Amino acid sequence: MIEDRQGANFAGQFESFLGIDDEAAFVTAVRACWAALWTTNARRYMDNRGLSPAGTAMAVLIQPLIDARASGGGLSENAEGQMLLSATWGLGSAIAQGEVVPDRIVLTRQGFLRTNEAGRKHHRDICHHGASGDANSRRAGVAPQAVPDELVDKPCLSAGEAVALGRMLRKAEAVLGMPVEIEWALDNGGFKLLQARPLPPPCPPRREGGVGVVPDEIWLKHPGLNGHPAGIGWSAGRATVVNCECELSRIAPGDILVTRVAGPALSHVLPRVAGVVAELGGSTSHLASLARERGIPMVLGARDATRRIPDGAQVAVDGVVGIVRWIA
Numbered sequence: 001m002i003e004d005r006q007g008a009n010f011a012g013q014f015e016s017f018l019g020i021d022d023e024a025a026f027v028t029a030v031r032a033c034w035a036a037l038w039t040t041n042a043r044r045y046m047d048n049r050g051l052s053p054a055g056t057a058m059a060v061l062i063q064p065l066i067d068a069r070a071s072g073g074g075l076s077e078n079a080e081g082q083m084l085l086s087a088t089w090g091l092g093s094a095i096a097q098g099e100v101v102p103d104r105i106v107l108t109r110q111g112f113l114r115t116n117e118a119g120r121k122h123h124r125d126i127c128h129h130g131a132s133g134d135a136n137s138r139r140a141g142v143a144p145q146a147v148p149d150e151l152v153d154k155p156c157l158s159a160g161e162a163v164a165l166g167r168m169l170r171k172a173e174a175v176l177g178m179p180v181e182i183e184w185a186l187d188n189g190g191f192k193l194l195q196a197r198p199l200p201p202p203c204p205p206r207r208e209g210g211v212g213v214v215p216d217e218i219w220l221k222h223p224g225l226n227g228h229p230a231g232i233g234w235s236a237g238r239a240t241v242v243n244c245e246c247e248l249s250r251i252a253p254g255d256i257l258v259t260r261v262a263g264p265a266l267s268h269v270l271p272r273v274a275g276v277v278a279e280l281g282g283s284t285s286h287l288a289s290l291a292r293e294r295g296i297p298m299v300l301g302a303r304d305a306t307r308r309i310p311d312g313a314q315v316a317v318d319g320v321v322g323i324v325r326w327i328a
Contacts (some may be wrong), residue, residue: 033058034058071185073095085157086103087102087157088100101228102119179199181198229318229320230288240255256317296319310326
């Protein structure tokens, strides 16, 4: 199997289609999944790992769509030796694509709840069946819907639900015999485990970047932002603030990419950057998974990062604690 192997998890590199409701759309979606093996992004990812689409084939998994009240991901062991859950309202695609700042839930390895930090979940993805709005805005059978104001900053899971999901996470780890990353959904019938993949071991901290090392006591004197850590090391470099994909060519080797949405489409720039900072996203997004795979420090959900961090500033990214600091 080419996906979810050691050193190549392919997070977000292939296509998924939700809300398929007729035969013609079903056949088209299956063909598009087959074709996803040969897309530019997938081939670039494979080339970087010495793999070839000609040496494998695409299997298509077909399953019912969960009418999710909440969805998210989880890591059975993060860099600090704890279990980590992320959660948002509706379908999990908003987390996978890095479009919201999800709730961040930390549990001990014994399953005791430590923190349940609410995110900024201004929209949720729902199946487009019966959804109102412009049909042109619908993405792959999913429609974005504004979240009521009272739910934006409200945790998706109660303490009891978080603990129960933590038990499922440990069971998945026991089945695979190693730390795992999961995707889950919660409907009226309870939790559904959608996927479990091996979690790559944490890389050692990287204390160097494209512009050299700055002592910690100097960094602590400068402005900073907190966010969700992807769980990998520390690095420093020159900030390149990108507000549009057309600006990605500005990124030089060793730069720190600062952007608003860190989606899996950015995977092709990861070989060049020393770190990533994004205003949206969480620790279980697809790009965070790819960053862990490459040992690249990343902090997501850093509010107003593209406005506050000056382009060209020297930036330090702590991907374990989730702190970004910069020197203008």
